[in-house]
Amino acid sequence: MKLFRALVLIVIIQAANFLYADPLDDFARDFWAWRAAEQPVSPDDVNRIERPPGWAPNWSTTAVANYRQQLDQFEAKWKKLDHSAWSVPRQVDYRLMGSALARVRWDLDFTRSWQRNPEFYIDQTVGAYFELLLPPPPFDAERTRHIIATLNSIPGTVEDAKRNLTEPAAPFSRLALAQLSDIRPRFLKSIQELKPSLSPSAGDVDAASENAIKALESFRDWLNQRLPTMSSKTAIGREAYVVFLKNVALIPFTPEQLLSMGHQEWAHSVASQTYEEHRNRDVPPLALFKDEAQQIATEEKDEFAVRRYLESNELLSVPAWMQHYRYLPMPGYLAALGGPGEADDFTGPGRLKENSTRYIAPPSSSLGYFSLTMAKDPRPLIVHEGVPGHYFQLALGWANSDAIRRHYYDSGANEGLGFYAEEMMLHAGLFDDSPRTREIIWNFMRLRALRVEVDVKLALGEFTIDQAAEYLKTTVPMDSETAHAEASAFASTPGQAISYEIGKLLIYDFLASAQRQKNDAFRLRAFHDFLWQNGNVPITLQRWEYLGLSDGIDAVDRLH
Numbered sequence: 014m015k016l017f018r019a020l021v022l023i024v025i026i027q028a029a030n031f032l033y034a035d036p037l038d039d040f041a042r043d044f045w046a047w048r049a050a051e052q053p054v055s056p057d058d059v060n061r062i063e064r065p066p067g068w069a070p071n072w073s074t075t076a077v078a079n080y081r082q083q084l085d086q087f088e089a090k091w092k093k094l095d096h097s098a099w100s101v102p103r104q105v106d107y108r109l110m111g112s113a114l115a116r117v118r119w120d121l122d123f124t125r126s127w128q129r130n131p132e133f134y135i136d137q138t139v140g141a142y143f144e145l146l147l148p149p150p151p152f153d154a155e156r157t158r159h160i161i162a163t164l165n166s167i168p169g170t171v172e173d174a175k176r177n178l179t180e181p182a183a184p185f186s187r188l189a190l191a192q193l194s195d196i197r198p199r200f201l202k203s204i205q206e207l208k209p210s211l212s213p214s215a216g217d218v219d220a221a222s223e224n225a226i227k228a229l230e231s232f233r234d235w236l237n238q239r240l241p242t243m244s245s246k247t248a249i250g251r252e253a254y255v256v257f258l259k260n261v262a263l264i265p266f267t268p269e270q271l272l273s274m275g276h277q278e279w280a281h282s283v284a285s286q287t288y289e290e291h292r293n294r295d296v297p298p299l300a301l302f303k304d305e306a307q308q309i310a311t312e313e314k315d316e317f318a319v320r321r322y323l324e325s326n327e328l329l330s331v332p333a334w335m336q337h338y339r340y341l342p343m344p345g346y347l348a349a350l351g352g353p354g355e356a357d358d359f360t361g362p363g364r365l366k367e368n369s370t371r372y373i374a375p376p377s378s379s380l381g382y383f384s385l386t387m388a389k390d391p392r393p394l395i396v397h398e399g400v401p402g403h404y405f406q407l408a409l410g411w412a413n414s415d416a417i418r419r420h421y422y423d424s425g426a427n428e429g430l431g432f433y434a435e436e437m438m439l440h441a442g443l444f445d446d447s448p449r450t451r452e453i454i455w456n457f458m459r460l461r462a463l464r465v466e467v468d469v470k471l472a473l474g475e476f477t478i479d480q481a482a483e484y485l486k487t488t489v490p491m492d493s494e495t496a497h498a499e500a501s502a503f504a505s506t507p508g509q510a511i512s513y514e515i516g517k518l519l520i521y522d523f524l525a526s527a528q529r530q531k532n533d534a535f536r537l538r539a540f541h542d543f544l545w546q547n548g549n550v551p552i553t554l555q556r557w558e559y560l561g562l563s564d565g566i567d568a569v570d571r572l573h
Contacts, residue, residue, distance in 0.1 A: 045420040054140045058355035069166035070137040072173045105554045106417045115260035131189035134174035138167045140353045147358040154212040164221035168228035183243035193233040206345030248474030257508040262425040263551040265568035275465025286455035293448040299389035301376040309340045312391040329541045336368045338399025343372040362411040369404035382491040390450045402431040406548035422549045429516010461513040468510035519552035
């Protein structure tokens with residue numbers, strides 16, 4: 014009888030849970046589970062997500078057809094949800110799911126990298142392997158098996174690429190060929206460096222890597238053979254670009270407005286850097302660290318100092334559970350691959366007790382644009398990438414009590430907040446002790462403003478990749494390798510490069526409106542705590558929730 018009553022109670026509880034289940038949360042749970050398996054590997058570090066156990070990329074023709082069919086079903090379910098009587102926070106969550114759906118549609122049907130961009134398949138092969146190497150050791154048996162399974166998936170992905178690339182663009186193909194030109198020695202070197210750390214019982218890594226290399230070499234030959242017949246077009250055009258702004262990024266500006274905003278911010282940053290350099294004309298330049306050990310030790314000290322600065326100046330709360338952003342020497346197994354993605358590990362929702370890692374090369378005057386600044390003063394990149402920037406903001410987002418916001422991301426908010434953090438800390442006085450570091454911050458601003466023009470003009474067909482790279486090289490200025498890497502990435506991911514500058518400007522408008530509305534009750538720390546906790550959420554939606562002002566999202570809806 015007791016057992017019967019217990020079973021009846023369980024049935025009643027389950028029925029009650031079913032009756033009162035939240036339809037949006039249920040929808041989001043199903044969508045995020047699907048997205049974790051469907052989402053392609055990206056060289057963008059902010060976009061990395063935790064995958065199902067044993068996951069490997071799948072871009073077979075059957076898989077793509079299923080992705081499209083399943084997306085159609087998710088879109089239909091989302092549109093049927095009656096949100097008219099929901100509270101503003103729940104309507105924000107509803108709009109977030111709409112943006113997430115639009116991102117998948119954007120990838121599948123607008124940018125169509127799986128059909129147009131051979132670099133996409135380098136991301137799904139070399140990039141997928143690279144991502145598995147980013148968390149620091151140990152490489153236990155399970156992790157080793159996953160690496161070998163990913164290597165074993167590469168030949169199949171290459172064959173899928175050959176079937177799917179029906180409209181490959183010649184500029185993207187040349188970039189892919191450059192990455193594949195010496196793939197055998199680089200891949201073999203990576204495996205050689207990695208093998209001593211792998212679990213010996215997990216499988217034959219040599220055979221798996223050899224098959225992967227042969228497949229990548231065959232992809233190189235396939236591209237070379239077809240290159241003369243490929244189209245030179247990379248631009249997606251204004252109409253598609255507006256679809257991104259309106260449906261994915263929720264940015265309330267036309268492409269023409271973005272160009273004007275970017276130019277004004279570029280002029281402001283150039284003037285500010287000029288004033289700073291004039292002020293510092295008798296100040297000696299920053300010296301390079303003598304070695305990695307000194308750079309790593311300084312970064313650790315500086316990261317602690319930044320956290321204390323945030324708290325002591327009442328800028329932002331630092332939870333006791335928040336781990337640290339740390340430098341480590343670049344392992345040989347990563348260095349050999351030559352950078353198919355950002356060499357950092359921001360951890361993830363299931364790894365909140367682990368430190369975030371940035372791998373660094375030895376200090377040298379030959380380093381690229383950002384690495385060279387890190388080799389002189391780690392703080393500008395600590396602020397953007399670590400604390401209070403990406404790692405800190407992502408960790409707060411992963412701890413958000415709202416499950417939808419734990420999973421949602423879009424780099425318009427993420428990168429805008431990282432850029433905002435740099436200028437906020439400049440004005441707050443963090444860099445008062447180092448005039449030449451302030452020049453670095455102003456030069457970062459100069460680059461981010463130029464990225465707006467480069468992004469928009471690449472999307473509208475007013476810049477080629479080579480023209481964009483030369484423009485960045487001479488106008489920032491920056492080294493040629495970094496300039497070409499930036500231009501190539503922006504051409505293949507339209508809308509990403511505007512996220513820094515436009516995201517920051519939207520935050521400034523949000524802050525100004527909050528200060529005006531709350532007046533004497535406004536507290537910068539409380540504003541920042543909300544902004545960072547919801548740091549993945551587009552600023553137009555944050556503004557609506559925090560201030561009750563829907564003007565930003567209304568402007569998005571009117572965009573054309």
